[in-house]
Amino acid sequence: MKGPALKIGVLGPYGAGKTTLVGTLSTTPVVSTEAPSSEGGKATTTVALDYGYLDLGSLGIHLFGTPGQPRFLDVLDVALQGALGALILVRADQPSQLPRARELRDYVTSVLGVPYLLGVTHMDKERRWEPREIALFMREPKERVLPVDPRDRDQAHRVLVRLVELACEEGGRCG
Amino acid sequence: MSKQEKIEGALSRLQRDMPDVRAAIVASPDGLLIAERGAGDAATRLAAMAATSLGLGRRIAKTVNAGDLNEIVIRGSDGYLAVFAIGEKAVLALTLPEGGNLGLLRIEAETAVRDVLEEL
DSSP, X not given: OOSSXXXXXXXXXXXXXXXXXXXXXXXXXXXXXEEEOSSSSSSEEEEEEEXXXXXETTEEEEEEEOOOSGGGHHHHHHHTTTOSEEEEEEETTOGGXXXXXXXXXXXXXXXXXXXXXXXXXXXXXXXXXXXXXXXHHHTOOGGGEEEOXXXXXXXXXXXXXXXXXXXXXXXXOOO | OOHHHHHHHHHHHHHXXXXXXXXXXXXXXXSOEEEEESOGGGHHHHHHHHHHHHHHHXXXXXXXXXXXXXXXXXEOSXXXXXXXXXXXXXXXXXXXXXXXXXXXXXXXXXXXXXXXXXXX
């Protein structure tokens, strides 16, 4: 591992692709905590955290994925302590999850107070909201809302790099 | 009697045999409340936390080659929270005040785990 280290939180509603994204980006075996899901749509769900690591230039990036359901708020408080940037994933095809995404964005701005980006997943679905529509709903500038396929290393990498740039500009913790 | 009532019955029996136990909850492994006794407003939060500690505990047990997870005990200055796996299907969480008998709690929990497992 190299220094300096940068901790990035990955948030988002249930089933947005957080665990997948951490798995795609991490170059070390991911520490994940999955339990069978009672809520459908997928087989398992994160109950504590997903931890992954990768080198980005001279930076060591520690990724902390979190559970999406509101009942895990306490976990967010613990898992995201010390995070210097946040990536919030939102599904393009489930507008019913947008209010939850907005709550998480508000959590990032009010509790963490760190730079963040919104990543729009499931963009391959026919019925979907475009990133600019999601930006409008979230009242975010459109450059903060980027499409990302969490299974695609290049796309995930691109969004992470943009977020790290923001974190470095605003936080000045990147050496 | 419904499944939930039977599980609540198991929790009530545990509290009757061990009145020190303040809150007793059963949750799914992904943190949804199944049944509770005495947890009050904290029940849904406690259900999520029980699942989180079980999930993380399993992972830690694996990492240190401790095998399958049986229990997690959290001890604070004023009491305990003990979390027990109910097979793969659920999780049992019990709170006990400081000075409570943890050994007895384990024995009572074992009975409750067996009872609840029959209903799931």
